[in-house]
Amino acid sequence: MTMTPETDRPIRPEGRTALPMVGHTRGSRSPVTCHLRCGDACSLPVPNPTDGPTFREIAEEALTRRAVLRGAAAVATVATIGGTAWSGSPAAATPRVAKPVARRGSHRRLGFAPIAPVARTVDDVTVPDGWHWDPIIRWGDPVVKGAPAFDPDHQSAQAQSGQFGYNNDYLDIIVTDHRSTRALLVCNHEYTNEAIMFPPDMDPAERIRTAWAAHGLSVVELRRRHKGQRWTYVPGARLNRRITLDTPFLLDGPAAGSPLLRTEADPTGRRVRGTMNNCSGGTTPWGTVLSGEENVNQYFYAAGTSAEEKRYGFGPTQDSRNWRSVDPRWDATKPGYVNEPHRFGWIVEVDPHDPTATPVKHTAMGRFKHEGANVVINRDGRVVAYMGDDERFDYVYRFVSRRRYRKGSSRNDREHNLRLLSEGDLSVARFTGDGLEDGVSDGSGEWIPLTRDGRSMVPGFSLDEVLVFTRLAADAVQPTKMDRPEDVQPNLHNGRVYIACTNNTDRGKPGKEGATEPNPRTANKDGHVVELVPSRGDHAASTFSWNLLLVCGDPATAGTYFGGYTGEVSPISCPDNVAFDSDGTLWISTDGQPGTIGFNDGLFRVQLDGRDRGKVEQFLAVPTGAETCGPVVHDRDGSVFVAVQHPGEDGTWAAQQSAFPDFVRSGHRPRKGEFAGPRPTVVQVTRGRR
Ligand code: FEO
Ligand code: CA
Ligand code: CA
Ligand code: CA
Numbered sequence: 001m002t003m004t005p006e007t008d009r010p011i012r013p014e015g016r017t018a019l020p021m022v023g024h025t026r027g028s029r030s031p032v033t034c035h036l037r038c039g040d041a042c043s044l045p046v047p048n049p050t051d052g053p054t055f056r057e058i059a060e061e062a063l064t065r066r067a068v069l070r071g072a073a074a075v076a077t078v079a080t081i082g083g084t085a086w087s088g089s090p091a092a093a094t095p096r097v098a099k100p101v102a103r104r105g106s107h108r109r110l111g112f113a114p115i116a117p118v119a120r121t122v123d124d125v126t127v128p129d130g131w132h133w134d135p136i137i138r139w140g141d142p143v144v145k146g147a148p149a150f151d152p153d154h155q156s157a158q159a160q161s162g163q164f165g166y167n168n169d170y171l172d173i174i175v176t177d178h179r180s181t182r183a184l185l186v187c188n189h190e191y192t193n194e195a196i197m198f199p200p201d202m203d204p205a206e207r208i209r210t211a212w213a214a215h216g217l218s219v220v221e222l223r224r225r226h227k228g229q230r231w232t233y234v235p236g237a238r239l240n241r242r243i244t245l246d247t248p249f250l251l252d253g254p255a256a257g258s259p260l261l262r263t264e265a266d267p268t269g270r271r272v273r274g275t276m277n278n279c280s281g282g283t284t285p286w287g288t289v290l291s292g293e294e295n296v297n298q299y300f301y302a303a304g305t306s307a308e309e310k311r312y313g314f315g316p317t318q319d320s321r322n323w324r325s326v327d328p329r330w331d332a333t334k335p336g337y338v339n340e341p342h343r344f345g346w347i348v349e350v351d352p353h354d355p356t357a358t359p360v361k362h363t364a365m366g367r368f369k370h371e372g373a374n375v376v377i378n379r380d381g382r383v384v385a386y387m388g389d390d391e392r393f394d395y396v397y398r399f400v401s402r403r404r405y406r407k408g409s410s411r412n413d414r415e416h417n418l419r420l421l422s423e424g425d426l427s428v429a430r431f432t433g434d435g436l437e438d439g440v441s442d443g444s445g446e447w448i449p450l451t452r453d454g455r456s457m458v459p460g461f462s463l464d465e466v467l468v469f470t471r472l473a474a475d476a477v478q479p480t481k482m483d484r485p486e487d488v489q490p491n492l493h494n495g496r497v498y499i500a501c502t503n504n505t506d507r508g509k510p511g512k513e514g515a516t517e518p519n520p521r522t523a524n525k526d527g528h529v530v531e532l533v534p535s536r537g538d539h540a541a542s543t544f545s546w547n548l549l550l551v552c553g554d555p556a557t558a559g560t561y562f563g564g565y566t567g568e569v570s571p572i573s574c575p576d577n578v579a580f581d582s583d584g585t586l587w588i589s590t591d592g593q594p595g596t597i598g599f600n601d602g603l604f605r606v607q608l609d610g611r612d613r614g615k616v617e618q619f620l621a622v623p624t625g626a627e628t629c630g631p632v633v634h635d636r637d638g639s640v641f642v643a644v645q646h647p648g649e650d651g652t653w654a655a656q657q658s659a660f661p662d663f664v665r666s667g668h669r670p671r672k673g674e675f676a677g678p679r680p681t682v683v684q685v686t687r688g689r690r
Contacts, residue, residue, distance in 0.1 A: 036193050037646075039298030039318050041391065046506055047313050048393040050475045079568035080555050081114045081617065110581065110605075110635045114570055118602070118621035120594035123658050125644065126602075126621040127685050133620070134686070135661045136185065136222070136641075137233045138679040139166050139197075143218055145236035152675035153199055157209035161244055165189030166197060166214040167680045168643035170281035170291060170372060170577075171630025173222065173231070174352065180227040180637065184239060185220040186289045186352045187630065187643060187682060188278035194321070195652045196677055208326045212245035215276045217291060219243075219352040228637060230686055241355045245274030248358055249348065252422045254454060255363035255467040261343055264336030265329065272343045272361060273329075279390070280372030280487050280577055280630070284383075285405065286417035288351045292370030293361075294390060296344035299323060302332040311471045312369075313391075314341055342468050347373045347387070349421060362421045365399045366450070366470035375421075376490040376539055377405045383420045384539040386497055388485030392504045393513065394471065395479045396429040396488055398447055400540045426450045426466070428479040429532075431546060433517025443517055443546045445532070448477045483507060483519045483527065486576045486591075490539065493584025494608065497532040497539075498549070500575040503592060518546065525596045526553035526560070526573040529588070529606075549586075550575070550606065550614065554597050563614020565607075570618035572604050573597045581633040584608065587619075589628035589642065601628045603642055620685060623660040625649040625678070640685040648678035 034040045112128035125133045137143075140150030140163050147162025170188040192211040202210075221237035224230065234240070249272045251261060261269035279294040297313040301324050304315025314332065324331040329340045346361040347370055365373065368389040375385045381404030387397045401424040406413040427447035449457040450473055456463045458473040466473040483504035490497045501519065508514045508522025515522050518530055529550040535541040551561035554571040562569050574592030581587065586606040593601045602621040607613055622628045622644045629643040648658025658678035663670050670676035 035298065035320050036191055038295040039313060041295065041313065042505070044313065046392050046512065047311050048391070048471070048475065048481060049310075050478075050481075081116065081568050081570045109638055110633070110640070112617075112619060114617035115602075115619070115621065117571055117597070117599040117618065120598055120600050121624055122600055122621070123624045123648070123660055124664050125623060125661075125683055125685075126600075128619065131685055131687055133683050134230055135665065136231055136682045136684055137164050137218075137220060138661060138681040139164055139168075139214070140679060141233070142235045143220055143240045143242055145240070147235070150675070152677070153673075155198060155202070155210050156206060157213045160210045160213035161242055161246070163242070164218050164220070165216055165242065165244070166192045166211075167645050168218075168682055169279050169629045169645055170289075171632055171641060171643040171682060172281075172283045172289060173632050173634065173641055174283060174287070176353075181224050183222040183231060184352050185218070185222050185231075185233065185682065186283070186350070187218050187220075188281060188291050189215055189217065190279050190294070190645065191215070191277055192321075193646060193649060196648065196656060198653065200653055205326050208321065208323055211321065212274070212323075213242075214244075215278070216242065216244040216247065216274065217278060217289070217350055219350075219355070230639075230684055239352065239355055241352070243275065243350060243359060245276055247274055249273070249275060249361050250358050251343070251346075251361045251363055252419075253363035253365075253467070254423070254451075255464045258363075258464040258468065259339075260464055260468045261339055261363075263329070263339050263343070266343075269339075275348050275359070275361075276344060278348070279370070282372055282374035282385075282489070284349075284375050284417075285377055286414065286420075287353055288349050288418065290373040290375070290385070290421075291348045291350065292372040292387070293344050293346055293348065294369045294371060296341070296369075299344075300330055300332050300341050302341065308469050308472065309341075311469070311475075312341070312345070342367070345370065347385075347421070349418075351418070360422075363467045364422055364424055364426065364451075366397060366426050366466075367468050368394070368397075368470050371486045371488075373399075374487070374489040376492065378539040379537070380540065381405050382540055383424075384490075385421065386488040386490060388482075388488045388499065389471065390484050390486050390502070392484055392506050393481035394485070395474050396482055396485050396499060397470075397474075398427050398429065398539075400425045400427075402453075423454070425452045426470070428474045428477065429544075430478065431480040431516075431518040431530075445480075445544045445546055447542050447544070448479060450474060450477070480516070480518060481513055483524050487578045489578050489580075491580050491584050491586070491608070493580065495534065495537050495539075496608075497534070498578050498586060499530040499532060500578050500588065501528050501530060502574050502576050503527045503596070518548070520548065520551060521559055526551075527575050527592075528552055529575055529578075531608075549608070550616070561614075562616060563606075563608075565612065565614030565616075567612075567615060569614070569616040570602075570604055571597050571599065572602075572616050572618070574601075576627065577629055577631055579631040579633055581605075581635040583635075587631050587633050589631045591627035591629075594625075600624065601626060603628050603631050603640070623647045623664065623678075624658055625651075626658075626660070626680075630682075638687055642683050642685070644681045644683055646678075646680065651677065653677070 144162040169190040219241040222231040281291040301319040302314035345367040351357040383401040385399040483501040553560040573596040576591040600621040607615040626647040632641040647660040651657035656677040
């Protein structure tokens with residue numbers, strides 16, 4: 001249901017369907033699904049045991065203190081779009097205003113009245129008035145030539161290996177012709193939820209093999225007749241491809257071939273079967289897609305006794321999927337497989353334009369719980385990649401390539417660019433706050449080198465060890481512990497970098513680090529967004545400054561901060577993926593709102609400049625139980641795309657919690673034999689009615 005917000009009266013969120021939530025009260029997800037998503041990371045001890053302070057700590061609730069320092073002049077009134085008037089504590093520090101960017105009209109192209117927050121029971125995509133949504137492709141739809149149609153009662157690994165995978169996360173729509181009638185859809189499939197995917201009587205071994213085939217990535221050709229029309233996908237098209245846990249990968253970079261990466265099945269330490277837990281990513285200027293292998297610990301059985309295993313969360317309670325019952329490589333206690341876990345947790349690079357290309361895992365970019373990687377061509381031609389390690393109290397990283405990007409389109413140029421991420425310098429961020437005195441958030445920071453010119457910069461760590469056990473090497477140089485940094489993405493329009501820190505409810509607990517300037521709240525359930533400003537506009541510089549852009553939450557709650565903006569805003573919580581439209585305006589998708597502010601996750605537009613800096617407007621909401629992933633904003637084309645991940649996640653095969661998208665969209669009741677359950681789906685949102 002869509003509604004036009006009104007400033008002066010609350011609008012009660014509601015929707016066309018009301019499904020009961022099941023399970024627990026705190027958050028929207030059961031422990032079962034937490035385990036499938038990230039190996040129950042939030043229930044386990046924080047894997048970063050290092051002591052602070054690693055930089056100057058400030059008093060808890062730093063924002064409130066700043067507001068006091070700044071005095072009454074800072075008091076602002078922020079109202080909620082579609083909610084109640086703001087009545088919380090004063091707004092906090094005022095960041096320096098970003099340099100204005102010339103407006104080129106994306107607002108006219110993507111004009112919308114923000115939707116009101118949507119109740120977490122609503123099993124539908126909610127879009128603004130005058131807009132509508134369509135699925136492009138759903139889990140199980142045939143992708144490669146010869147793949148069968150989705151048959152939920154008779155799934156198999158063979159069928160799934162040619163069909164669209166489960167739980168679409170990172171997404172890009174890469175237009176490939178000048179008329180804008182052809183495109184490639186590239187998307188990650190982060191993880192499986194077998195309870196709601198497969199019939200309960202499915203053969204256990206085939207169920208596991210089918211889950212392997214539902215992981216990885218998809219490349220799918222899209223077509224349309226005219227620019228501005230909706231896209232449809234082409235089953236069996238030439239470039240269509242599935243990459244799964246059985247696809248051959250090459251390890252490259254300095255650690256390739258290291259004894260730390262060799263197994264019985266791969267004594268070279270250079271060839272890995274498959275990729276998994278591919279979360280977010282980025283598309284490179286040379287047309288490839290980067291994908292982050294994130295919570296890979298949850299797939300292995302391991303002793304969990306070594307410092308390396310503990311720091312990465314490997315242990316004996318992590319393999320709820322019991323994959324080792326089908327393939328011993330998932331048992332890291334078995335001789336010959338102790339290094340298999342080291343072969344996951346990398347940034348992988350896939351060339352979607354060449355279905356025969358072997359994808360690569362880049363060891364030069366380090367190994368941790370990679371959310372994703374986003375690259376920018378620095379002004380000196382080197383490629384700079386920004387990366388987050390999505391764990392409570394973990395770090396933000398930067399990679400700077402040794403070689404320079406070549407603009408040409410010759411075969412040589414392309415091959416050169418395909419090797420850019422194979423050699424370079426890895427560093428980790430230390431944020432230093434100094435904004436207390438005048439209440440202005442003008443923090444500084446530095447990139448601490450971990451590798452330089454092909455050498456380790458960390459005493460006591462070999463180059464291989466820095467790259468394979470990057471977390472441990474980083475611990476030794478005291479970077480800043482962040483609140484689960486997810487997407488870290490440069491904005492090509494203003495040269496700044498946006499870091500989505502999704503949440504960290506452990507901050508400030510006994511024995512844990514308290515509030516710090518770049519992570520300003522204890523018990524941080526709603527997350528925040530940090531804006532990093534490279535020194536002199538140089539992405540390879542060793543220093544930076546930074547501001548807080550958003551401290552998320554319901555604006556009626558003390559401690560939230562919307563970039564200094566004082567007009568009405570949409571409540572926002574748990575920022576995860578970020579994207580920019582053609583004039584550099586920020587878009588944020590969320591993961592976790594049902595458990596924090598009680599609304600379905602969504603997609604939000606956030607202004608970065610001038611008086612509107614910090615204005616948050618909700619564009620869409622996803623169905624019950626889902627998270628919003630991979631936003632792609634083609635404002636010149638009037639279209640927005642999202643990956644609807646894990647709709648109805650709390651259900652089971654017998655008691656599905658979502659009928660998205662098929663029966664939500666068609667409106668009819670599922671007939672006997674029809675699959676009534678949820679299907680993760682890539683959705684396009686365009687103007688007009690369905
Ligand atoms: Fe898979 Fe960090 O979210
Ligand atoms: Ca994510
Ligand atoms: Ca992104
Ligand atoms: Ca997330």
